[in-house]
Amino acid sequence: MTPAEAAIPWVAVGRATRAHGIHGEVSVLSLTDVPERFRAGSRVFVGEDGTRPLTVSASRPHRDRVLVRFEEVPDRTAAEALAGSYLFVPADSSPSLPEDEFWPHQILGAEVRLDTGRSLGRVAEIVRTQANDVWVTRGDDGESLIPALRDVVMSVDVPGGLIVVREIPGLTVPDIGEDETGPEGGR
Numbered sequence: 001m002t003p004a005e006a007a008i009p010w011v012a013v014g015r016a017t018r019a020h021g022i023h024g025e026v027s028v029l030s031l032t033d034v035p036e037r038f039r040a041g042s043r044v045f046v047g048e049d050g051t052r053p054l055t056v057s058a059s060r061p062h063r064d065r066v067l068v069r070f071e072e073v074p075d076r077t078a079a080e081a082l083a084g085s086y087l088f089v090p091a092d093s094s095p096s097l098p099e100d101e102f103w104p105h106q107i108l109g110a111e112v113r114l115d116t117g118r119s120l121g122r123v124a125e126i127v128r129t130q131a132n133d134v135w136v137t138r139g140d141d142g143e144s145l146i147p148a149l150r151d152v153v154m155s156v157d158v159p160g161g162l163i164v165v166r167e168i169p170g171l172t173v174p175d176i177g178e179d180e181t182g183p184e185g186g187r
Contacts, residue, residue, distance in 0.1 A: 010048040010088040013037045019079035044087040110161045
């Protein structure tokens with residue numbers, strides 16, 4: 001692998017949870033919105049270094065998982081060895097989206113500012129919840145949890161690496177009435 005290939009940003013598309021059966025099938029928790037990632041002929045990589053590619057030979061849905069057969073995984077023992085491993089693809093293999101839309105991995109590291117101009121830090125993590133994604137920012141003032149909602153997020157400039165969010169008391173700024181001495185006002 002060349003140094004340029006080693007610098008490729010990777011996107012996790014699944015996590016191998018356990019072996020299924022005796023013929024090398026792997027139960028995979030899908031972490032992708034692109035179902036083609038696990039179709040026959042697709043390639044994924046174990047880990048983010050790109051040194052262990054796996055080629056999908058077959059897949060099928062099973063409960064809340066996908067059962068996947070890889071050409072390189074001939075039996076249950078080899079499938080068991082994958083348990084707990086994350087499966088990645090190069091970030092640039094993500095399909096194009098319409099204008100003003102983005103993939104979650106594209107905003108990791110972006111600066112988040114309030115509409116007043118104050119920086120909340122950079123997006124360090126994206127937490128997926130049933131209701132909506134939550135962007136975790138880390139900066140000089142600590143950690144903030146930003147719900148990825150239209151009422152909160154004003155703009156996302158992916159090429160510029162900047163996200164602007166509305167100021168929300170209790171979420172992005174201290175609650176009204178609190179000062180530096182705490183909620184009791186220094187009593």
